[in-house]
Amino acid sequence: xxxxxxxxxxxxxxxxxxxxxxxxxxxxxxxxxxxxxxxxxxxxxxxxxxxxxxxxxxxxxxxxxxxxxxxxxxxxxxxxxxxxxxxxxxxxxxxxxxxxxxxxxxxxxxxxxxxxxxxxxxxxxxxxxxxxxxxxxxxxxxxxxxxxxxxxxxxxxxxxxxxxxxxxxxxxxxxxxxxxxxxxxxxxxxxxxx
Amino acid sequence: xxxxxxxxxxxxxxxxxxxxxxxxxxxxxxxxxxxxxxxxxxxxxxxxxxxxxxxxxxxxxxxxxxxxxxxxxxxxxxxxxxxxxxxxxxxxxxxxxxxxxxxxxxxxxxxxxxxxxxxxxxxxxxxxxxxxxxxxxxxxxxxxxxxxxxxxxxxxxxxxxxxxxxxxxxxxxxxxxxxxxxxxxxxxxxxxxxxxxxxxxxxxxxxxxxxxxxxxxxxxxxxxxxxxxxxxxxxxxxxxxxxxxxxxxxxxxxxxxxxxxxxxxxxxxxxxxxxxxxxxxxxxxxxxxxxxx
Numbered sequence: 001x002x003x004x005x006x007x008x009x010x011x012x013x014x015x016x017x018x019x020x021x022x023x024x025x026x027x028x029x030x031x032x033x034x035x036x037x038x039x040x041x042x043x044x045x046x047x048x049x050x051x052x053x054x055x056x057x058x059x060x061x062x063x064x065x066x067x068x069x070x071x072x073x074x075x076x077x078x079x080x081x082x083x084x085x086x087x088x089x090x091x092x093x094x095x096x097x098x099x100x101x102x103x104x105x106x107x108x109x110x111x112x113x114x115x116x117x118x119x120x121x122x123x124x125x126x127x128x129x130x131x132x133x134x135x136x137x138x139x140x141x142x143x144x145x146x147x148x149x150x151x152x153x154x155x156x157x158x159x160x161x162x163x164x165x166x167x168x169x170x171x172x173x174x175x176x177x178x179x180x181x182x183x184x185x186x187x188x189x190x191x192x193x194x
Numbered sequence: 195x196x197x198x199x200x201x202x203x204x205x206x207x208x209x210x211x212x213x214x215x216x217x218x219x220x221x222x223x224x225x226x227x228x229x230x231x232x233x234x235x236x237x238x239x240x241x242x243x244x245x246x247x248x249x250x251x252x253x254x255x256x257x258x259x260x261x262x263x264x265x266x267x268x269x270x271x272x273x274x275x276x277x278x279x280x281x282x283x284x285x286x287x288x289x290x291x292x293x294x295x296x297x298x299x300x301x302x303x304x305x306x307x308x309x310x311x312x313x314x315x316x317x318x319x320x321x322x323x324x325x326x327x328x329x330x331x332x333x334x335x336x337x338x339x340x341x342x343x344x345x346x347x348x349x350x351x352x353x354x355x356x357x358x359x360x361x362x363x364x365x366x367x368x369x370x371x372x373x374x375x376x377x378x379x380x381x382x383x384x385x386x387x388x389x390x391x392x393x394x395x396x397x398x399x400x401x402x403x404x405x406x407x408x409x410x411x412x413x414x415x416x417x418x419x420x421x422x423x424x425x426x427x428x429x430x431x432x433x434x435x436x437x438x439x440x441x442x443x444x445x446x447x448x449x450x451x452x453x454x455x456x457x458x459x460x461x462x463x464x465x466x467x468x469x470x471x472x473x474x475x476x477x478x479x480x481x482x483x484x485x486x487x
Contacts, residue, residue: 133206
């Protein structure tokens, strides 16, 4: 199973390490042509404004929408979650508009309010350690979106079919279960196609 | 729920990787930087080349400037405190600045001691020109490093020297035996545990950006080629002829640092970069990199 990590800006190496630890082959993706060889794609944490601009500049918007339309799973963490969302709170233009949800950027405040905590995630047995860094929140979701976890009654992990989104950074810990969860989604998607 | 943990502080720097952090002096420049794709801005009263020109004591920026910048951008805002100036750093923290640069660009407040950065909830970035400095800053609590280079010169040679030296020293440390490591820790003036970590992992435990002399897209790409995790651009953008173009070009060259055709493309018709300074023309007292070792 070959998973790409969109490598325009952000914590790329950490996702590659986590995906490999969870049993996948992982590669950094800088060009749209590279998408063809993949079974799934991670959009990492970083600055969503920077990643969004570079995605437009290098024609990743339509390419990733097509990738998703082929039934190939996407996993967005932090900035990646913002990039997946259909709507961004405030006047900001949304990016991929694939997941039926409204997200708020920097929803917990500035860096001094950033934190880590134990978090229960539906489908994963024991809590995971979730690192929230100037993190976004999911303010509301459409009917097709399943909420996988909440923190203080706010949605922080969600899934819509082949799309997975987390407000926090599973790639910054040595716990690879959320990556393994995503790899299961990729396997299911491949099986469904076959 | 825990704030200000080492993972939260270092993680914030991880999210900046592959990005460009730009010096800005007002709200308008901050907006230009954000629109060009900067991953963060450094709010300053004067960029390093102006600090050089002005002389005198350089201090933390007027809080008004920092607040103004924080209001207009959604990306992280950094600000500089003088080396060893605990109170300037606490003032910046109280304002909600996202990252503090304990910086040799400002006139040091303490010639012996750096700020005890572990006492803060917000993270710090510090400059280093060799592995000893790098690990001492990490020991004090720095969550991110950058080369010192020679700020405000538009001359990349010192940043290259510092990054090459640090990476060369790391390779050397990897090859040492345990007993040699004890002695090396003594020679470098660093804790053995930190050095052992470098020996085992072959890398620094925090992100290391290039800074101090980046003036062109090719300069930024060169630093990435040499192993920098990202780039700080100080005077290079707003002291150039066309800041918007320069800013965008440096962002793209940093992302695609191995795509030379692309770098050629973004480097076309940029106008004049900042006027540089030959390092050998500087007096010893003008070398910012020798501050805070």
